Amino acid sequence: xxxxxxxxxxxxxxxxxxxxxxxxxxxxxxxxxxxxxxxxxxxxxxxxxxxxxxxxxxxxxxxxxxxxxxxxxxxxxxxxxxxxxxxxxxxxxxxxxxxxxxxxxxxxxxxxx
Amino acid sequence: xxxxxxxxxxxxxxxxxxxxxxxxxxxxxxxxxxxxxxxxxxxxxxxxxxxxxxxxxxxxxxxxxxxxxxxxxxxxxxxxxxxxxxxxxxxxxxxxxxxxxxxxxxxxxxxxx
Numbered sequence: 001x002x003x004x005x006x007x008x009x010x011x012x013x014x015x016x017x018x019x020x021x022x023x024x025x026x027x028x029x030x031x032x033x034x035x036x037x038x039x040x041x042x043x044x045x046x047x048x049x050x051x052x053x054x055x056x057x058x059x060x061x062x063x064x065x066x067x068x069x070x071x072x073x074x075x076x077x078x079x080x081x082x083x084x085x086x087x088x089x090x091x092x093x094x095x096x097x098x099x100x101x102x103x104x105x106x107x108x109x110x111x112x113x
Numbered sequence: 114x115x116x117x118x119x120x121x122x123x124x125x126x127x128x129x130x131x132x133x134x135x136x137x138x139x140x141x142x143x144x145x146x147x148x149x150x151x152x153x154x155x156x157x158x159x160x161x162x163x164x165x166x167x168x169x170x171x172x173x174x175x176x177x178x179x180x181x182x183x184x185x186x187x188x189x190x191x192x193x194x195x196x197x198x199x200x201x202x203x204x205x206x207x208x209x210x211x212x213x214x215x216x217x218x219x220x221x222x223x224x225x226x
Contacts, residue, residue: 004155032213043117043204043217044156051213089155093213099144100169101206101215103155 003027004092006104015113019077023090023104026071031095033066035075038087038106047088048075052095080111115139117218119205125224131193134221138186138207145182146215147190148204156204156217162188195225 005024013019021035031052036044050057050064050073057064063076073090087106094100118137126132138145143164148156159178161169164185173180177196182188192199202220 034213034215036217041222043119043219046214046216049213091155091215093215098169099208099210100158100161101146101156103157105153105155 002105004090004102004104006090006107008107009105010108010110012110012112013080015082015111016079019075019080019084019109019111021075021077021088021090021107021109023073023075024071025073025092027092027094028068028071029095030092032093033064033073034091034093034101035062035064036089036091036103037084038089044089077109080109082111082113085109085111117205117207117216119203119218119221121221122219123222123224125226126195127226128197129194131191132195132223133189133191134203134205134223136188136190136205136218138188138205139216142207142209142216143185144208144210145188146206146208147180147188148206148217150202150204150220152201159190159203192223195223197225199223200225 034049035047038044048059048062065074089106091101091103145162147159150156160173162182180190202222204220206217208215
């Protein structure tokens with residue numbers, strides 16, 4: 001039972017353009033959604049999060065959008081840079097005191113110079 | 114502020130040998146997690162601590178895995194005996210419940226021969 005899904009295993013984008021990474025979830029009882037970036041041989045690095053009571057959060061080049069009716073989360077990176085090339089994971093935290101974070105399987109982003 | 118610290122970064126052992134991983138969370142973070150990450154997959158929860166109490170260990174294979182969190186700060190994850198299928202990256206993470214953000218260490222990569 002995969003509660004958090006990233007259906008695109010990979011994505012290639014030209015430098016300077018927008019990267020859009022998508023994530024779908026099945027459980028309405030999540031209270032926070034997060035995005036992580038992971039380089040090889042390193043641990044996941046926290047990028048940005050959004051509370052379930054909001055629909056948008058922005059931090060520099062990174063914006064996360066939450067569509068609760070569609071149970072869909074997306075990360076926009078504008079403009080994309082070669083250093084953004086990495087694997088991106090979305091995650092969701094269970095509410096009601098469980099505080100269990102469930103991760104998607106990741107999307108590999110390649111930004112072409 | 115120091116991040117989550119894990120050691121060792123790499124460990125190679127023969128099957129049936131024991132192994133232990135250590136984690137020091139971010140100061141003040143009362144919640145600590147151990148995750149397992151296999152190649153091409155997202156992190157999967159093994160155990161979650163709130164202070165010194167293991168509040169979710171339902172996915173920890175208790176026949177060979179054990180964990181403890183000393184005085185609600187550092188934590189150790191042990192495997193005894195290790196099997197070939199245990200080869201993976203073991204990630205430690207910590208969080209403050211009220212912020213929703215989860216921070217990972219660099220991970221401990223285990224290779225079982």
